[in-house]
Amino acid sequence: MHLRFPRLAVPAGANTEACVFLRLPAQKPFELASWDIRTRSSGAGLGALHFLVYVYTGERLAEFSKDAGHIVPSRGCLDLGPVDRDRRQLVASGFARTRGALPQGVALSLNPVPAVPGGPPEGIGLLLDGNWSNGGSRTRYASARVVLHRAPVHTVRRLAQPIFERSAEIALDVPPNVSPNEGHVMSTETSTAAYNTAHPEAPPVRDTWGAGITGGPAGDACVLMLTGHMHKRGRFFGVDLIGSDGQVNNPVGGFPNRFEPGRSHLFAAVDYTDPGILRFSPPQPLRATESLHYACWDDNGVTTPVRLGCEETQGVTPGRPGNPAKPCTFGCPGTDPEYPGRTFTGACVPANLVAGETPDDEVCALAGWYFDAAPGSGCDVTGLPALR
DSSP states (O other): OEEEEEEEEEOTTOEEEEEEEEEEEOSSOEEEEEEEEEEEEOSTTEEEEEEEEEEEOSSOGGGGTTTTTSEEEOGGGOSSSOTTTTOEEEEEEESSEEEEEOOTTEEEEEOOEESSTTSOEEEEEEEEEEEEEEOSSSOEEEEEEEEEEEOOTTOOSEEEEEEEEOGGGTTOEEOOOOSTTTOOOEEHHHHHHHHHHHOTTSOOOOOEEETTSTTSOSSOEEEEEEEEEEOTTEEEEEEEEEOTTSSBOOOTTOEEOSSSTTOEESEEEOOTTSOOOEEEEEEEEEOTTOEEEEEEEEOSSSSSOOOEEEOSSTTSOOOBTTBOOOOSTTOOOSOOTTSTTOOOOSOEEEOOEEBOSSTTSBOEEEEEEEEEOBTTTBTOOTTSOOOO
8 A cells, every 4th residue: 555645845944744634445454564654855954753654543534535635734633634533543653764564463454434424434544644844944845655565365363453542531621720830730640530539439430451441452462552642732641551469560761751750651752743652572461460551741821822712601611521612713602503502601711621522622542552462372473373
């Protein structure tokens, strides 16, 4: 499968991130085994900061139509696509020239998705995200080509499964910082703990991924890759390995936490536009008694623009978990058919930052890929029979 990122102009002194969505007609999965990424740049001073390939896993493929094939300048690719644009999984990443491959016997299935919710699978959606920096004095030009290689027949023993755990969004709630030097960056560990305290009758939310958790493996697993997913007010993302004893069991010399001195993580990300990847080679075994805990540190007006929203009750800060504030983008009339049952005072005011579908709201998800361990052989699946 050959993919092309068209020629992009990067002005002198600019740091430009742009995205291209490709819709490929298909009714059957494409079982990916390896990939090649080659970014191209013209002239001195231009370099690639990252190049990312995502597969879209939502149900609204048709709503990408107006942007499909076109370059859309966008930080984090948040400005194109339908409301479920965040349903995407990072497949590959690279710089000038990168080659990557899955372990022998493992393939990653790029599945066709519906054009509309509830419809039949109609195509594979791939999102290309390129970020280039031009330190020169003239406009330069960048492009990229990606080749995805299908696994040969009768060689696949295990299909990689997605990790996409986002329970931290249930309670994510950061008040607006409206007084200079008085605000702070809040972690989802804090908001989830407050939620659990307020709901003692319910099973506690753990913000972890592993065996026995919805969307997790049935038993021992082999983790291929980890990454994080945040929006523009996400300042830090951290992942901890939780051992069989329930305690943090991160390796020595891990990723330092920028908001909690002395704390380090198995993996961390500090930039929502370039989340980074922790790729394991060989795959990282995760026993059924172990898990991965994750958290986001979010900023609502300390070093980022404060979240603004349409006021619903005079004097009450809008926005709460499960009910984000209406953005002020097109004003705040008394009613809006897209927000049924809600009325507005007309004022645009600082709002609470909570999880939501718009780019102005936040997300906090642990993403990646894994496959089920082979009985008796762990992460070596070469002795298993071919799936087909």
